[in-house]
Amino acid sequence: MKQYHSKHTAVLSTRGFYTILTVCALIIAASAWVLWSDATAPADDETQASLPIITPAETLPDLTEDTPVLSEENGEADEMTSTNETTPTDETTPTDEGEEAQPEETEDTAAETAEPAPTPVETVSAPVYVRPVSGAVITPFSGDELLFQPTFGDWRVHTGTDFAAEAGETVMALTDGTVQKVTQDGLYGTCVTLSHDADLTSTYCGVADVRVVEGQAVAAGEALGTVAETIDAEAALGPHLHVEAARAGTPVDVLELLGESEIE
Secondary structure (H helix, E strand, O other), X not given: OHHHHHHHHHHHHHHHHHHHHHHHHHHHHHHHHHHHHHHHOOOHHHHHHHOOOOOHHHHOOOOOOOOEEEOOOOOOEEEOOXXXXXXXXXXXXXXXXOXXXXXXXXXXXXXXXXXXXXXXXXXXXXXXXXXXXXXXXXXXXXXXXXEEEXXXXXXXXXXXXXXXXXXXXXXXXXXXXXXXXXXEEOOOEEEEEXXXXXXXXXXXXXXXXXXXXXXXXXXXXXXXXXXOOOOHHHHHHOOEEEXXXXXXXXXXOXXXXXXXXXXX
């Protein structure tokens, strides 16, 4: 019995030794593997650096280009309009190829580029002439020629025009003007002188019942007075109106101003 126990104990002792040795070897191997793994494992920074960097541009599709998108209803590809396209506004206008865009015209630039307005041409209306009385011409303007003067029985120039008229008939202004003076003449009676444009003057002799005063503006055909009973210098002619006209002091024919060429 003692011999069996000693033999059995020796066997157990031998197996226990190997078992312990094996366990120790496993522990050493495991420790060595852990140490080796830690030594060979990359650092956190190196790990992050070695990882590929994914940017938003790589993860998202480029929406600047037309990308076909499947419709959820029918599965067909729809065209996605680029979000970068801009709608033309009033400020910019597409131009033809090769043409540069013109800047928007403003009020200031329009004022600078606008052509100057033409200077208005002042129109001057021709003067209107009317007969001082309605009667016919009985003695015309003679100019440098001598005419027989029946009142004095001689020949002399006649610087005026005599119009037949009835006493009391209205005497009218030849054209627009201003009353220059009203005078009394020993041979021709009351005379009214008007001044007109272009250095023209007109004088009416043998006037009664004068209706104007010096400095008064009158229009063509406006009443100056009436025809007197007689004119002493031309009494042989009976009641009539003697009218003279002058331009810058030089006598002119009243009929020419009226546009008449014949004696009525």
